[in-house]
Amino acid sequence: MSLSSVTRVREVNCRYKTTTGSSTDGDVCSSLAKKYETTVEAIVNLNPTLNKDCNASIKPSTSYCVKGFIEPDRAWDGLCGPTRNNTCLGTDKQCCNSETWKCGKAEEDCQAGNCYEGACFDK
Known part of the structure; x- marks a missing residue:
């Protein structure tokens, strides 16, 4: 490419x-x-x-x-949230945890109420 x-x-x-x-x-x-x-x-x-x-x-x-x-700005450094203006989608950790402002892939990162954006579970 x-x-x-x-x-x-x-x-x-x-x-x-x-x-x-x-x-x-x-x-x-x-x-x-x-x-x-x-x-x-x-x-x-x-x-x-x-x-x-x-x-x-x-x-x-x-x-x-x-x-x-x-094309959005990806959170390649693993840091996300409203002050970062980026997305975890498209990275290996697709959920932005609203408590840590880090991209994650664990259930607690993607669960409703914890997931700020990304591949969040239904809210």
């Missing part, structure tokens, strides 16, 4: 793209959102070339991301 293909923090991590038809007449953005079970707002966020008025900026025969997310 080349370094240029690595998704960096706050960049779009696109999981699925689709190509618009040869015409962009009508409410193309809402149609895409409905077809791919997402929202127009999500499509706009995943495609920096689109502006808030999605239909005015979408182009025909063009590839757009319809499934994905903005």
Whole structure:
């Protein structure tokens, strides 16, 4: 894998793209959102070339991301919480313990009431 293909923090991590038809007449953005079970707002966020008025900026025969997310800052150092502005998800310890502000994978780290964010058990 080349370094240029690595998704960096706050960049779009696109999981699925689709190509618009040869015409962009009508409410193309809402149609895409409905077809791919997402929202127009999500499509706009995943495609920096689109502006808030999605239909005015979408182009025909063009590839757009319809499934994905903005790459978060991972807690690679194992420290998490509101002052760190990162996530334990994607690390080997996927639950942020709200008592220690450390990423963990034990049941007590992921249990409701203890888990601040990540792969928490149902709250």
